[in-house]
Amino acid sequence: MGDVIAYRPKPDPSQSGPKVGMILFLSAWGMLFVSLFFTWAFVRAQADVWPPPDTPTMPRHIAWLATAAVALCAAAWFGANRLTRAGRRQAVAPALALAFLSGAAFVGLHAWAIVVGRQIRMGGSYGSLFMTMLFFHALLAATGLPAPVVLFRRALRGLYSPQRHIGIRVWGAYWYFTAALWVVMFGVLYFL
Amino acid sequence: MAVAVNATAADTPGYVRIARRYLWCGFAALAVGGLLAMLIRFQWAYPGRPVPLWGKALTPAGYQSVFTLHGLTMIFFAVTPLLIGAMGTLLVPSMVGAGRLAFPRLASVAWWLFLLSELTAFASCFVELGAPGNGWTMYPPLSTKVESPGPGQTVMLVAMLLWVVSSVMTAVNLLTTLIRGRANGLGWMRLPLTAWGLFLTSLLTALFLPVLGVAAGLLFADRELGTSYFAARTGNPLLYQHLFWIFGHPEVYILILPVWGVVGDFVAFFSRKPAFWYRGTVYAMCAITAMSGLVYAHHMFVAGIGPMLGRSFMILTLLISLPGEVMFLNWLLTLWRGSIRLDSPMLFALGTMIVFGIGGLSGLYLGAIATDIPLHDTMFVVGHFHLTMAAATFLGTFGAIYFWFPKLYGRQLNETLAKVHFWLTAPLLLLVFGGQLLAGYMGQPRRLFDPYVYEFLHRVKVVNHGTTMFAFVLGAAQLVFVWNLIATLRRPATAVDNPWRVGTLEWTTRAVPGGEAAPALVVRRGPHELSNPEVLAATGRDYIGQAE
Numbered sequence: 001m002g003d004v005i006a007y008r009p010k011p012d013p014s015q016s017g018p019k020v021g022m023i024l025f026l027s028a029w030g031m032l033f034v035s036l037f038f039t040w041a042f043v044r045a046q047a048d049v050w051p052p053p054d055t056p057t058m059p060r061h062i063a064w065l066a067t068a069a070v071a072l073c074a075a076a077w078f079g080a081n082r083l084t085r086a087g088r089r090q091a092v093a094p095a096l097a098l099a100f101l102s103g104a105a106f107v108g109l110h111a112w113a114i115v116v117g118r119q120i121r122m123g124g125s126y127g128s129l130f131m132t133m134l135f136f137h138a139l140l141a142a143t144g145l146p147a148p149v150v151l152f153r154r155a156l157r158g159l160y161s162p163q164r165h166i167g168i169r170v171w172g173a174y175w176y177f178t179a180a181l182w183v184v185m186f187g188v189l190y191f192l
Numbered sequence: 193m194a195v196a197v198n199a200t201a202a203d204t205p206g207y208v209r210i211a212r213r214y215l216w217c218g219f220a221a222l223a224v225g226g227l228l229a230m231l232i233r234f235q236w237a238y239p240g241r242p243v244p245l246w247g248k249a250l251t252p253a254g255y256q257s258v259f260t261l262h263g264l265t266m267i268f269f270a271v272t273p274l275l276i277g278a279m280g281t282l283l284v285p286s287m288v289g290a291g292r293l294a295f296p297r298l299a300s301v302a303w304w305l306f307l308l309s310e311l312t313a314f315a316s317c318f319v320e321l322g323a324p325g326n327g328w329t330m331y332p333p334l335s336t337k338v339e340s341p342g343p344g345q346t347v348m349l350v351a352m353l354l355w356v357v358s359s360v361m362t363a364v365n366l367l368t369t370l371i372r373g374r375a376n377g378l379g380w381m382r383l384p385l386t387a388w389g390l391f392l393t394s395l396l397t398a399l400f401l402p403v404l405g406v407a408a409g410l411l412f413a414d415r416e417l418g419t420s421y422f423a424a425r426t427g428n429p430l431l432y433q434h435l436f437w438i439f440g441h442p443e444v445y446i447l448i449l450p451v452w453g454v455v456g457d458f459v460a461f462f463s464r465k466p467a468f469w470y471r472g473t474v475y476a477m478c479a480i481t482a483m484s485g486l487v488y489a490h491h492m493f494v495a496g497i498g499p500m501l502g503r504s505f506m507i508l509t510l511l512i513s514l515p516g517e518v519m520f521l522n523w524l525l526t527l528w529r530g531s532i533r534l535d536s537p538m539l540f541a542l543g544t545m546i547v548f549g550i551g552g553l554s555g556l557y558l559g560a561i562a563t564d565i566p567l568h569d570t571m572f573v574v575g576h577f578h579l580t581m582a583a584a585t586f587l588g589t590f591g592a593i594y595f596w597f598p599k600l601y602g603r604q605l606n607e608t609l610a611k612v613h614f615w616l617t618a619p620l621l622l623l624v625f626g627g628q629l630l631a632g633y634m635g636q637p638r639r640l641f642d643p644y645v646y647e648f649l650h651r652v653k654v655v656n657h658g659t660t661m662f663a664f665v666l667g668a669a670q671l672v673f674v675w676n677l678i679a680t681l682r683r684p685a686t687a688v689d690n691p692w693r694v695g696t697l698e699w700t701t702r703a704v705p706g707g708e709a710a711p712a713l714v715v716r717r718g719p720h721e722l723s724n725p726e727v728l729a730a731t732g733r734d735y736i737g738q739a740e
Contacts, residue, residue: 128419
């Protein structure tokens, strides 16, 4: 017959499910970028000089601007989370609007960097890597852009409370991941 | 106890409807892939002769496209939707007592993306210069624009990328359902082995399919955007091989892990015994999953990797067979002195064990460098992976379909026809793919348009003629299943009340759309509580439901 086991009360699936789902989703994205860094290391290890001689390099000011944009975006998400927890409902929607605008600026700056890269004819393995990694990171950021729009509309309708705001928490985590990854990528692409 | 599938379509849970769609997509791809296999078999036996019913002979380029499409169709669009799409989507919510998927809308989006990827892949046949013709691995430089100038390769890469996105979505959904949707009391060590197989498969899918996404994305960029990752002079084609096999070897386990779970459950159910050392089987499956990403370079022993690296991967490859042995022995010891019932799912499970056993043993020769080098790129490799990835997954999948079909359509497939299907299929699978092992051992390289232009391969002709005949009979034998399927679906739906007399949740509890009933469910025991004398004395049955 059945044995007796102790079990904890189940966490509310509507709250814990999205959290687990986001961890898994970010794991998949993480593996994609691990593959890209593996590719970078593979190509980099075969080159005698890096960047290869006569290869134009990307101006850094766009990357610094992008870093500022993504940092602002992450801060906006952090603020939205804290404000929701504090019960300050009116301030949540502006924080989400700021998150969207800074996130969109970040995607735009990546797009600008890719355009500049093509204009200065970054080619070969160095240029290919640069463009591809920027593209995939822009894709990661663009995938997270609809979230603040949806959450903004919900925040305007007053759907979030200090207890129930899982959407803001998980999408905030998504953008923290995006920002942290950009910091690593910035270092790898521009300084190594 | 009640049935999970209700008689009216409106009452059928959404996840069941999505599982059905995957099932039909998988069947369609299986039919296309099977017909392509017949063309390949005909070519090996009678190169240059007109194909019956078609009237034309295959050209070398056409033959290359045929074997490429066959591989891609079977792996990505037949086995995956049947096992993970249909069975995963159907079983995970009901086996864990959730009554729904964690993200129902995501499941729907994933299916539409899957359909789009399947249609895109088949669309590659209709573009200028036809479908790609460089094998399912799509190795550069063969797949670069220089060697494959037509748009077919690019279209196929787009299909791959869509497939990756869809599969990751499904995997995240199944994993979240398994992690967070389990009923009260359903601890990890009370999950059916099928659920464990689907869990580990989904984990590998979520982690390793993005690597294929990168490989396909970089190849796409090389072809269409002017990058140079894989060009022989400015890049390195070996990089693609690394990326492809980092995904490709776990993909083998992605396909086989659900089947292992199904076999583990079936040998217990149909021996009327608890699974022998259930935890050992679970640990073995977990160990294989963990190691699956660490053995990939045994596919590259002849690609010029360093000897030290080669030896390391050889040792890891041989080590991964140890948990496989533990699992296999547990199956055998579950059967030992059991009250074995040879119902159709059990026959398919036993068939899976046999073909997988032979396929696994032949893999040892390919895992060791000394024997892999002469056997590399021969038909031996083709025989090996067809026994493990094709025959084993085919039999396991059909066993699962016969077992859980009542959960999909509220009808049970005809048992006699199912047994006829098995007895025609399993021995022929062994003969067809065993013949490939033999042809490879006799020296036939794979993918040759006409093997007999080489004098030394004339001796293989008799083997190829025989296996081709067996393959044609095998293909025709599948009509028994088609007949069974059509006849069953034409019958009115009848409520089927636990026909196999097992205690897992999907058979012993009512699946409630939306999962409203899930909180009330309390699981009290494991999945294989069979032939317990106390249960027999109390209920008169030799099984008891997990939540009873």
